[in-house]
Every structure is written in C-alpha cells, then in structure tokens.
Amino acid sequence: MTSTPTNQPLLKTPLYDLHLASGxxxxxxxxxxxxxQYPMGVKKEHLHTREAAGLFDVSHMxxxxxxxxxxxAALESLVPVDIIDLPAGKQRYALFTNxxxxxxxDLMVANLGDQLFVVVNAACKQQDIAHLQHHLPDSVQLEVxxxxxxxxxQGPKAAVVLAQLAPEVATMCFMDIQRLAIDGIECIVSRSGYTGEDGFEISVPAEQAVALAEKLTAFGEVEWIGLGARDSLRLECGLCLYGHDLDETTTPVEASLLWAISKVRRRDGERAGGFPGADIILSQIETKSVSRKRVGLVGLSKAPVREGxxxxxxxxxxxxxxTSGTSGPTAGKPVSMAYVHTAFAAPETEVYADVRGKKLPMLVTKLPFVPQNYYRGE
Incomplete structure (x- = not known):
C-alpha cells in the first residue's frame, strides 16, 4: 500500500460513505x-469477479x-506510443518515460473525437499533471x-448487467470508448479494466456516482470489491502495478513491455523516437542488452512469495x-512477478525465494498466470 504523510489529511472519494455502509x-x-475489502473477504471477492461481476471504486485515479x-502530437512527444493515429472511439495503454x-x-489515453481523455495512477497524479503542464504547448488545454x-x-457478467442500463455497451469491444447515458446519467464508458476480465470503466459526475453505484450493486450478479482483490486479480493476469512492478529506474524493455512501444515510434518508423529516453530504450530493443527482465514465477510449494x-x-x-506476489486464488498456486538477471529469465528456469530463511523453489513461467478474457468481438 502507498503511505501518506501524517501531516496531510487523507482524501475521500465521492463513494466513501457508501463504502462504510456496505461494510x-x-x-x-x-x-x-x-x-x-468488504465482509465477503478478499479471496471470495476475487473469485466472484472471475465468475460474475465486481464493482470497484477507482475514483482516486x-x-x-x-x-x-x-x-x-504534444502528448505523443511524451510517450513511446502512437497517439496521432489513435482512432476516435479507441483507447490505448501508454507510458510516461524520463x-x-x-x-x-503508466496510463490510458482515449480519443473522444474532439478531445483526448487520459487516466493516470493516483500516486503519480500530481507529478503527471505537473509534467504535462511543463511540456504541453500553449495551443493545448489541460483540464483536470x-x-x-x-x-x-469487471467480470464475465459485467456486459449483461450494464447493457440493461445502457444497451449501447453490448456492441463495444475491448478498448472501445464513448460518451453515453447509463440510466439517464451522462458518462464516459470504456470497455477495459485492470482485472484481466471483460468489463467497463465508467467516468461519472461525482454528484451522481452514488446513484450509479447503487443501481449497479442492485443487480444480483454485482458485489463491491476492494483493493485486496483488485491486486490479486491484476497480478494473476500479468498486469503491472506502478510503484511495485514499474518505477522510474525501470525501462519498458526491462519491464517486458515491448508491446506497449508502437512500431511507428521505433527506429524504422517515420515518427521514430522523439520521446524522453528514446535513445536508451530503442538501443535496448536493438541490442537486447538489458541486465534484468520482469518475469512470472509460480511457486512449487504452497507458501505465497510476497513483494520484496x-x-x-x-x-x-x-x-x-x-515485486508482486499472491496466493493465486484462481491459478490455484502461489504466483509472483519479479525482476531477475536475464540469464535466469527463460521459462522453466528454477529459482529460489528466501522466505523466512527457507529457500522455496519457484519456476519462471510465461505471463499471464490465468487467461485474459477481454471481449474482442464475435
């Protein structure tokens, strides 16, 4: 968990009172x-999301x-991602690099047609806003x-539930985004999320957030899910958590995020480079010369192997x-992500975790640990 200085009062999302009322x-x-977590408990919340639908408050983002x-063009100068050609109604994963x-x-960028909609991590929010304000030209307006x-x-029943309040979502595919009304509430809805399951992220006016949350949790398929299960869900599906699996000292190549660097931004593209750290990152791609890599690890014993x-x-x-570890409720075995020397990064390599003085065997494995179930169309 991210700590907060004691001299700064904790902020509350618009759903704070509803969380308390829901236990x-x-x-x-x-x-x-x-x-x-809620009274159901982290493991049951995790499994419920995999089997039905979970509702998460991510208003801190x-x-x-x-x-x-x-x-x-201005945003593209700060990320190794193709933003100029991002189609209207589509969203893309991106990285701010130094x-x-x-x-x-790491962040999400969406083209709403007349504007770009950007969602950044809570712990990096103020830093990211300052970074954008410093680099964006006067011709670009930034609104927080x-x-x-x-x-x-999130979950396999998310679309069935949400379509009853907003029929348009049924035809959306993974990474689609649009402005639409959910039972009369004007929202920005993307078919995306960070659990590895099908689902939606819904930006809603703060004063209508409680009403929308209550509409959603009134469905029998939907339960409130807390940060504990959010963490285990994203880890099982091989998704990084900033500040744990990613940080300012880690390059996208070390983090095994080559897929997040658009081809047009590499050496052979017309718009190659032009983002912070491009020479270093593109050189690492060409030479494959990094000393460590992010890998998945499966425990060969029953004990979960935690961060650190x-x-x-x-x-x-x-x-x-x-850098991340959990018992793996769906995987049925301990799963972790780690950085290891590249000589030990190949799948099926056996390594040993020091857990309370015992060397527990683990096996390097391909990510994700459980299949991602994004909806990409029929």
Missing part, C-alpha cells in the same frame, strides 16, 4: 481512504482532458476532472527480487 474496511492508499488541434528511459507512470468519479465494473522477497540461484547467488 468496507478502509485503509490509506495513495493519499485516499480506500476500501481494501486522475482523470484529465487534453484539447486543442495539437493535443495528440530522460533515462525509466517509466514515470476533479468533479468526476471513476467506477470499474530476494531470489537466488541453485548456488546461492542473489539473482533478483519479487
């Missing part, structure tokens, strides 16, 4: 009081609008949407560290 256990997270004719090639944050909440409805656990080879040499 949410509140904890500090990224400067907010957020629900870590930063929601931004970029407008102006130069908005796409001059050393490190990852400052402080008066909006953000809900994520040191990893060793068979001879007892330190070779890496775990």
């Amino acid at each position: 949410g256990k509140m904890v500090p997270f990224a400067g907010y009081e957020m629900p870590v 930063g929601q931004l609008i970029l407008s102006g004719a130069d908005a796409a 001059e050393q090639g490190g990852i400052m944050d 949407l402080d008066e909006r909440a953000l809900l994520a409805l 656990t040191e990893l060793f080879d068979a001879e007892g040499h330190s070779i890496g560290v775990v």
Whole structure:
C-alpha cells in the first residue's frame, strides 16, 4: 500500500460513505481512504469477479482532458506510443518515460473525437499533471476532472448487467470508448479494466456516482470489491502495478513491455523516437542488452512469495527480487512477478525465494498466470 504523510489529511472519494455502509474496511492508499475489502473477504471477492461481476471504486485515479488541434502530437512527444493515429472511439495503454528511459507512470489515453481523455495512477497524479503542464504547448488545454468519479465494473457478467442500463455497451469491444447515458446519467464508458476480465470503466459526475453505484450493486450478479482483490486479480493476469512492478529506474524493455512501444515510434518508423529516453530504450530493443527482465514465477510449494522477497540461484547467488506476489486464488498456486538477471529469465528456469530463511523453489513461467478474457468481438 502507498503511505501518506501524517501531516496531510487523507482524501475521500465521492463513494466513501457508501463504502462504510456496505461494510468496507478502509485503509490509506495513495493519499485516499480506500476500501481494501468488504465482509465477503478478499479471496471470495476475487473469485466472484472471475465468475460474475465486481464493482470497484477507482475514483482516486486522475482523470484529465487534453484539447486543442495539437493535443495528440504534444502528448505523443511524451510517450513511446502512437497517439496521432489513435482512432476516435479507441483507447490505448501508454507510458510516461524520463530522460533515462525509466517509466514515470503508466496510463490510458482515449480519443473522444474532439478531445483526448487520459487516466493516470493516483500516486503519480500530481507529478503527471505537473509534467504535462511543463511540456504541453500553449495551443493545448489541460483540464483536470476533479468533479468526476471513476467506477470499474469487471467480470464475465459485467456486459449483461450494464447493457440493461445502457444497451449501447453490448456492441463495444475491448478498448472501445464513448460518451453515453447509463440510466439517464451522462458518462464516459470504456470497455477495459485492470482485472484481466471483460468489463467497463465508467467516468461519472461525482454528484451522481452514488446513484450509479447503487443501481449497479442492485443487480444480483454485482458485489463491491476492494483493493485486496483488485491486486490479486491484476497480478494473476500479468498486469503491472506502478510503484511495485514499474518505477522510474525501470525501462519498458526491462519491464517486458515491448508491446506497449508502437512500431511507428521505433527506429524504422517515420515518427521514430522523439520521446524522453528514446535513445536508451530503442538501443535496448536493438541490442537486447538489458541486465534484468520482469518475469512470472509460480511457486512449487504452497507458501505465497510476497513483494520484496530476494531470489537466488541453485548456488546461492542473489539473482533478483519479487515485486508482486499472491496466493493465486484462481491459478490455484502461489504466483509472483519479479525482476531477475536475464540469464535466469527463460521459462522453466528454477529459482529460489528466501522466505523466512527457507529457500522455496519457484519456476519462471510465461505471463499471464490465468487467461485474459477481454471481449474482442464475435
């Protein structure tokens, strides 16, 4: 969890009182009081999301609008991603990089037709806003949407539920986004999320967030889900958590995020480079010369291997560290993500985790640990 300085009061999302009324256990997270779990408990919340539909409050995330004719080109100068050719009604995963090639944050960028809609991580929100304000030209306007909440409805029954309130969502595919009314409430809806399941992220005016949440949880398929299960769900599906699996000292190549670097931004593209740290990142892609890589690990014993656990080879040499770990409720075995020396990054390589003085065997495996179930159309 992200700590908050004691001299700064914790912020509350528009759904705070509803979380309390629903039995949410509140904890500090990224400067907010957020629900870590509900009476159902983390494991059952996790499994419910995989089997039906879970509702998450992610209003602590930063929601931004970029407008102006130069908005796409200006944002593209800060990320290794194709923004200029992002079609209207589509969303894309992106990374803010620094001059050393490190990852400052990961984010979502959507083209609403007349504006770009950007969602950034809560812990990086103020840094990202300052970064944009410093680099965007005067021709691009940045609006921070402080008066909006953000809900994520995730799971195999999410579309069936939401289509009863907004029939248009039934025809949306993974990474589609549009403005639409949900039972009369004007929202921005994307078919996306961070659980590996089909689902939607819904930006809603703050004053209508409680009403929308109550409409959704009135469906028998939908339960409130807290941060604990959100973390285990995203980890099982191989999704990184900023500040844990990604940080300013880690490049996209080390993080095994080559898929997040658009081809047109690489050496052979007309719009190659031009983003912070481009020379370093593109050189790493060409030479494949990185000393460590992010990998998935499956435990060969029953004990979960948590963040911060040191990893060793068979001879007892330190070779890496775990950045995320859980018991894997759906996978049925302990799963972790870690950075290891590249010599140990190949699948089926056995490494050893130091858990309370015991060297527990783990096997490097391909990610994700459980299949991603995004809806890409019939």
